[in-house]
Amino acid sequence: MDRFGERIHALGDQLVVVSSPFADGGAGWCGVLDPWTCELLQSWAGAPGSGLGTAIGHADIDRDGRDDLVISAPGSITGEVRGEVRVHRGLDEGFEQEPSYRLVERVSGESFGVSLLTFDPDGDGWQDLAVGAGTYSGVWSFEGAVHVYRSRASGPDSIPWVTLTGRATAAAFGRALDSADFDGDGRDDLLVGSPEGSWGQNREGRAEIFLGTGGGLSAFPTWSVEGGEPYAYFGFAVGVAALPPGDGRALWAVGAPGVGGTRGRCSIYRGPGFPVAPDIVRSVDEPGAWFGAAIEPVVTSACTGPVLAVSAPGSGAGNGRVDVVGWDRCDGTYRWGTVMDGTSAGYLGTSLSASPSGLWIGAPWETTSSGRGAMHKWSRPSLTPQDDSLLVLTGPDVPVPAQAPTDPPWTVVLSPQPVRDGAVLSVIGEAHCELEWASLGADGRKLAGGLLRSGERIRWSEEMSQGARTGWLTFSDGRDRRTIRWVALAHR
16 A cells, blocks of 8 residues: 555544555545554545545534544546545444445536535534635635535535635645634634745745634634745644633644745644734744644643644654644643654654544555555653653653543553663552553564553563564553554664
């Protein structure tokens, strides 16, 4: 498979959808995997030139109690292959193999489906579908558009309910989408990135928020910010995390990976209201890092405030890196940390998708035994107030923070990390806690396993890694499960 993991979309902790829109010369491929076993449960191959899997989404669109899977195939900008969005109805297990509904581009070559989002702009309880069309041409040329399709029991309408367009030539309006109830009126509002627009600087980019209304969306943005420097590509990625009640409703981030000669920048804004100046700006001093290329809110109950993951897939000469930033509502500070570094010029962080138990990370150029492309998982974080970082795990001599995960009621402790011979593994949890553990290689092969009780420790050994350089440690008490990626530093 070519560039497996180019796109990843988690459906809770039950399924993860992975795609390779460039497979087979641009035909594209999309598959549904069991996240615990990586077993392929269902797959689709695209038509030549369709780019199947460019964007993925899910929601219970027809309100039958099952999540439906949405997959885009934007086609070609020359119009030779028409773009479409496919909706596969959810079944008790998996999805209907053939699309239940199809939405087809109305303007030839508009890149229909370069992005997807399910949201509720009118607050009626139905999840409507927003489709980005980054090369749509209307009043301007290639300004881009976002088409919103209203959902009903019979599926999404075939004609757009609302169409928003960019307001500059070649703006790529709709390249990135996310939503939240920014103003607290019970309706979802739309955050849109236009990364290639030029308003004062060439391709500086722009991000805008359009408020939800009873008729869909407001025609003009309530909030609009531009990149402010040439080739910033501000709005290439956007992400929104909900704030705790009373803290301003939403915290949102906008990536500008072109800043500083593709070093990259991430700007974070926080309500209440719609501030034009960011709360905090983070840049990196590494040419080609492309920091801010992907942004994803991390699902976590372990921290005192929202957490966002921000990637730099070009960091380390293409190895890639994923950082996280958490806003601590107790002291009003932001804390940054790196949670994963890539290897083998795999461009780790090209795609991000969160699930309740952690964050899935795509590395579409990583070389594996089965082809090019891989995906990795970062387990749910805990925020330590003692330092300025976010840690997946804590060492045995470091007090476990009060915000340590309590669901499941145990915490895996590893020191040091990455692992080396002699590293200590232990479990903190209830007295009766017993965990079965297994060390898996990068190819999923079981290397070792055993039983670990609360308070017990084992030391990392050659037997546990069998000479492998990377893999996973999986712990389960029969009800809850946690998987941690390990990287071996040395073997003796």
